[in-house]
Amino acid sequence: MAARDDHHNHVKKIPLFPLLSLLCFASIFLVLSLSRKTSSNPLISHQSFQFGENPVTDPNVALSGTCDYSDGVWIYDHEPRPARYDGSCKEIFKGWNCISNNKSNGWELTKWRWKPRLCDLPLFDPVYFLDKYRNTNIGFVGDSLNRNMFVSLFCTLKRVSSEVKKWRPAGADRGFTFLNYNLTIAYHRTNLLASYGRWSANANGGMLESLGFKEGFRVDVDVPEGTWAGAPAFHDILIFNTGHWWWAPSKFDPVKSPMLFFKKGHPVIPPIPPDVGLDMVLKHMVLFIEKNLRPGAIKFFRTQSPRHFEGGDWNQGGTCQRLQPLSPEQVEGLFSLKNNGTNVEARLVNRHLMKALKRSGFHILDITHMSEIRADAHPSTSGGKKHDDCMHWCLPGVTDTWNDLFVKHLNNIKFRD
Numbered sequence: 001m002a003a004r005d006d007h008h009n010h011v012k013k014i015p016l017f018p019l020l021s022l023l024c025f026a027s028i029f030l031v032l033s034l035s036r037k038t039s040s041n042p043l044i045s046h047q048s049f050q051f052g053e054n055p056v057t058d059p060n061v062a063l064s065g066t067c068d069y070s071d072g073v074w075i076y077d078h079e080p081r082p083a084r085y086d087g088s089c090k091e092i093f094k095g096w097n098c099i100s101n102n103k104s105n106g107w108e109l110t111k112w113r114w115k116p117r118l119c120d121l122p123l124f125d126p127v128y129f130l131d132k133y134r135n136t137n138i139g140f141v142g143d144s145l146n147r148n149m150f151v152s153l154f155c156t157l158k159r160v161s162s163e164v165k166k167w168r169p170a171g172a173d174r175g176f177t178f179l180n181y182n183l184t185i186a187y188h189r190t191n192l193l194a195s196y197g198r199w200s201a202n203a204n205g206g207m208l209e210s211l212g213f214k215e216g217f218r219v220d221v222d223v224p225e226g227t228w229a230g231a232p233a234f235h236d237i238l239i240f241n242t243g244h245w246w247w248a249p250s251k252f253d254p255v256k257s258p259m260l261f262f263k264k265g266h267p268v269i270p271p272i273p274p275d276v277g278l279d280m281v282l283k284h285m286v287l288f289i290e291k292n293l294r295p296g297a298i299k300f301f302r303t304q305s306p307r308h309f310e311g312g313d314w315n316q317g318g319t320c321q322r323l324q325p326l327s328p329e330q331v332e333g334l335f336s337l338k339n340n341g342t343n344v345e346a347r348l349v350n351r352h353l354m355k356a357l358k359r360s361g362f363h364i365l366d367i368t369h370m371s372e373i374r375a376d377a378h379p380s381t382s383g384g385k386k387h388d389d390c391m392h393w394c395l396p397g398v399t400d401t402w403n404d405l406f407v408k409h410l411n412n413i414k415f416r417d
């Protein structure tokens with residue numbers, strides 16, 4: 001017991017320093033933004049961002065020309081500002097519409113702003129975006145978390161340009177063209193990136209049968225799922241993700257319905273666990289994308305979106321009822337690999353992604369850490385399911401900031417000129 005109390009005291013002392021420095025940053029920032037307000041509306045800023053042009057100028061940053069956008073704090077804006085969009089956007093999946101579903105902090109979520117420590121991340125300007133990316137196709141490829149991000153982008157753009165054609169380009173699950181700009185955005189649904197389907201033992205036997213496998217899922221590590229195989233040749237800008245389904249025993253039960261990996265049409269023998277399969281899939285999909293991409297196309301890979309189940313996993317009564325972002329200590333408690341907690345896959349997936357993308361031409365959209373802090377921003381009980389939804393994000397909400405980051409990166413990349 002004594003040791004435990006010591007531990008607690010120790011833990012309680014640590015937060016003071018980061019807290020004080022955060023307060024310092026917040027107040028410096030507040031003063032600066034107040035003094036700037038007369039000259040420009042922060043919502044509609046057409047100037048393009050220059051690296052190193054920071055309110056808190058760090059000489060190292062100015063010299064090296066980099067800013068770590070994943071290192072920062074969420075700041076609560078007390079003054080009201082126009083929302084990018086609201087619960088009336090029809091494309092918002094019902095369970096994610098926290099405003100319409102009366103989640104108690106549904107509106108509050110629009111007031112939090114991400115402030116990278118050494119630079120700014122302004123809200124992107126949808127009119128400028130539509131204009132700059134005329135005649136462009138943008139594809140989101142991945143699981144429902146990429147759909148969440150796609151919906152955020154759609155709703156933000158729809159607010160300022162309402163003439164859209166709804167269609168399904170190149171096998172997409174959903175898609176829209178903003179007619180006044182000929183800008184198309186689409187969502188291609190794929191859980192694993194690789195093609196997969198039910199597998200059962202063949203009466204005539206085989207390698208897997210001889211090892212005792214009866215049921216499972218066949219995952220072809222070198223075959224992209226048909227829902228997006230045409231996407232690299234169609235889109236000019238692509239944003240990929242995968243991750244949640246690799247650690248989803250409710251579907252891929254290691255005993256009753258394991259993932260069985262195939263390569264060149266044959267089972268991989270000896271059979272490999274999902275994390276090794278993920279590495280193989282990523283390797284092959286990266287090659288496939290690079291080979292099939294349109295000339296001059298830009299590709300992003302988004303890092304893993306964290307879940308916030310506390311008190312158990314999603315099917316064990318886990319919940320996410322917090323109404324405030326987490327402190328740095330709480331974040332480490334939930335996500336640190338050494339704690340091996342319920343949501344540990346967030347950082348594990350990223351290790352696999354970083355390994356696979358290391359010498360590739362992908363731009364990495366690192367949204368993990370900023371999102372880890374936002375335990376308050378999931379639909380929770382307002383999601384309308386039997387269990388809390390602590391995985392997807394309320395809209396409007398955190399994925400709006402992912403899109404700010406996406407647009408910020410995109411605008412810094414040379415595109416078609």
Ligand SMILES: *[C@@H]1O[C@H](CO)[C@@H](O)[C@H](O)[C@H]1NC(C)=O
Pocket residue numbers: 100101102
């Ligand atoms: C949300 O609150 C409004 C107003 O009280 C009510 O009309 C509506 O039915 C509620 N919606 C849900 C999903 O509970």
Ligand SMILES: *[C@@H]1O[C@H](CO)[C@@H](O)[C@H](O)[C@H]1NC(C)=O
Pocket residue numbers: 134135136137182
């Ligand atoms: C619209 O954009 C697509 C994609 O870049 C392009 O192929 C097409 O020619 C454009 N259409 C018009 C009418 O400019």
Ligand SMILES: *[C@@H]1O[C@H](CO)[C@@H](O)[C@H](O)[C@H]1NC(C)=O
Pocket residue numbers: 340
């Ligand atoms: C992490 O936790 C899970 C479930 O609680 C357990 O099955 C697994 O063995 C643990 N892994 C490690 C490395 O401790």
